[in-house]
Amino acid sequence: MRALRVHLAIIALLAACAAPQPAAKQTPQRIVTLAPNVTEMVIALGAGERIAGTDDFSADAMPNRKLPRVGGLQPNLEKIVAVRPDLVIANAAGLQPNLGRSLATVHIPLLVVTNERLSDIAKSMTSIASALGIDGRPAVAALNDRLVHQRRTRTNSPRVMLAVWTDPLYVAGRNTFADDLITLCGAKNAVEVNGWPQYSLESFVAHPPDLLLYPNHSVTPEAVRALLTRAGTKNVVAIAVDENLFTRPGPRVGEAGGRLNGILDGGR
Numbered sequence: 001m002r003a004l005r006v007h008l009a010i011i012a013l014l015a016a017c018a019a020p021q022p023a024a025k026q027t028p029q030r031i032v033t034l035a036p037n038v039t040e041m042v043i044a045l046g047a048g049e050r051i052a053g054t055d056d057f058s059a060d061a062m063p064n065r066k067l068p069r070v071g072g073l074q075p076n077l078e079k080i081v082a083v084r085p086d087l088v089i090a091n092a093a094g095l096q097p098n099l100g101r102s103l104a105t106v107h108i109p110l111l112v113v114t115n116e117r118l119s120d121i122a123k124s125m126t127s128i129a130s131a132l133g134i135d136g137r138p139a140v141a142a143l144n145d146r147l148v149h150q151r152r153t154r155t156n157s158p159r160v161m162l163a164v165w166t167d168p169l170y171v172a173g174r175n176t177f178a179d180d181l182i183t184l185c186g187a188k189n190a191v192e193v194n195g196w197p198q199y200s201l202e203s204f205v206a207h208p209p210d211l212l213l214y215p216n217h218s219v220t221p222e223a224v225r226a227l228l229t230r231a232g233t234k235n236v237v238a239i240a241v242d243e244n245l246f247t248r249p250g251p252r253v254g255e256a257g258g259r260l261n262g263i264l265d266g267g268r
Helices: 002-018 036-044 077-083 099-105 118-132 137-149 177-184 201-206 221-231 253-264
Strands: 031-033 051-054 087-091 110-113 159-166 169-171 211-215 237-241
Touching: 031 036, 036 051, 036 087, 036 118, 036 137, 051 077, 077 099, 087 099, 087 118, 099 110, 110 118, 118 137, 118 177, 137 253, 159 177, 159 221, 177 253, 201 221, 211 221, 211 253, 221 237, 237 253
Parallel strands: 031 051, 031 087, 087 110, 159 211, 211 237
Antiparallel strands: 159 169
């Protein structure tokens, strides 16, 4: 009887070994990124070579590679499918509502990351690294170290406004990554409402900034002068800043902090 039990156990073991095993989950090797800050995150994590396609605005993030573009704020599903990705990565902000459902019908996974606040960036990089099967800790640590290095306390906190458009006026309000960056550098956001709102001229006049920052590609100096003329506000210093640094919640926000501190320290 004992010999029979041993024999049956051996047969069961052999059968288990012979049975087909579930295939190991493959890490994504062909990625489509749907925002420039996401593209920069993947590159910072050391996985830039896996990017097979991007949104229409990521060209400057990968100047040495001409990759297929799959659309802007509303990605083109056919163009995404044509790239044959095994993962699409997008920002939660501005995400096309039906994108996830559309990608699911063609069996393409979608990873959505949130980057509303400064602290979200490290979390997003960690999520992306996990999805790609790589160790994201060195890149995240480098990001956090750069931000810590830019932290300042100022006796008289200057009032700063980041205007992303001037006519109509759109600004970076409270509870945004830009607001967090301004605070990190020891300044105060002159905007007293949340998000990225359209801001009235009356509000601008009532709460004028000491320093008005504007993106160097989207907004011209002439447009800023016209805004200040309409407002009739004096003693506002307007400075153009690198649009890609100050409007992208990505791994280069530490550089934006360095630039802002240089301006606030009087280096312009």
